[in-house]
Amino acid sequence: MSKVKYYYDSETLSYKKIERRKGRKLGIILLSILSSFLAGFILLVIYLNIPQIETPQEKALKRELQNMKLQYGLLNKKMDQIQEVLANVEDRDNNIYRLYFEANPIPEEQRKAGFGGINRYKDLEGFDNSRLIIQTSKRMDILTKQLVVQSKSLDEIAELAKEKESLLAAIPAIQPVKNEDLKRIASGYGWRTDPFTKVKKFHYGMDFSAPRGTPVYATGDGRVARADNRSTGYGNHIRIDHGYGYTSLYGHLYKYNVRRGQKVKRGDVIGFVGSTGRSEGPHLHYEIFKDDERINPINFYYGNLSPEEFDQILEKAQQENQSLD
Structure with missing residues (x-):
């Protein structure tokens, strides 16, 4: 195909050959480059000012x-x-x-x-x-x-x-002998008349008068520390170590129902009322120790007495009568 181009001249009614000019060709090239840059700039501005087109992965990450x-x-x-x-x-x-x-x-x-x-x-x-x-x-x-x-x-x-x-x-919390088994509260904690010497002597426990053979109950959980008659005046007696510094003592027993080292629960029958040792008649001598010091047992009967019964026992225990041991 010929690269020579012609144009029609209407004045002469003939075709004439188009003559190419070197300067014009260069201008066209420069114009094309400039147009390309201008078009690219316009596209960039448009791209930066329209919402970004997101790929499916980008949409998933955005969500x-x-x-x-x-x-x-x-x-x-x-x-x-x-x-x-x-x-x-x-x-x-x-x-x-x-x-x-x-x-x-x-x-x-x-x-x-x-x-x-x-x-x-x-x-x-x-x-x-x-x-x-x-x-x-x-x-x-x-x-x-x-x-x-x-x-x-x-x-x-x-x-x-x-x-x-x-x-x-x-903690000891009940009477060692049931109310219905008691004849009387014979003596309380404090200064009392000794039944043998008839002089004032401090009584370190409480005496519960009851018939021989009446059950005696552990007043709290613990371990039997002693069950013997090798303590002066107490006769056959039991000592229960309750822990926490508490010990209870049950004296003048007729016989034992437990042995040394045995664990007991509150309310267990541990022995029976008697009159062994230094005793004037059948009764239970009851003591409580706290950190090896004797304390008044009257404050440890809240587990099985009504307020009225406690008041009665308190009144009898405060009487300065004669003890039974």
Whole structure:
């Protein structure tokens, strides 16, 4: 195909050859380059000012990011609820449970102490949502620590409760002889007339007058420390070690129903009323020791007496009469 081009001249009514000019050809080239740059610039401006076209993968990542923000928001709301419940438990722990068991409250600064030292959240910095993630992580760590502190506190309370339950079961709390088996409360704790010397002498226990062979009951849980007649004046007698510094003594027995080292429960029959040893007649001599010191047994009958019955016993025990031993 010929590269020579012609044009029609209407004046001469003939075709004439088109002559190419070198300068014009260069201009056309430059104009083309300029047009290309201009078109590219316009396209760039348009691209930067229209919404970015997202690929399916980018759309999926964007949805995942939005869902993550939503989940973090829900997590923070749940932590608010947990914090409220935990605060209530902490309040009851300090002001009810620990108070009841005579344990010191846990200081607020110990419960809600933060985390000092190194920046444990450094790896979470530098991202678009770093602030949200770091704040949530901090709350989660503090909440976890509070739960650990509270859990240990409740473990301690549980142990105190067990100990308290054992203590309440161990403390002597009933009469060693049933009311219906008593003839009378012969003598109480304090200065009384000695039945043999007829002089004032301090009586360290209570005397329960009852027929020979009347059952004698352990007044609290414990272990039989002694069951013999090798103690001056008591005759056949039993001593029960209740723990927590408490010991009970049952004197002048007719015979034993337990042996040394045996564990007993409150209400178990341990022996029978007699008149052995330094005794004027069948009765039970009953003493209570606290940390090796004798104390008044009258304060340890709350387990099986009504207020009216206790008042009657108290009145009789305070009479300065003659003891039976």
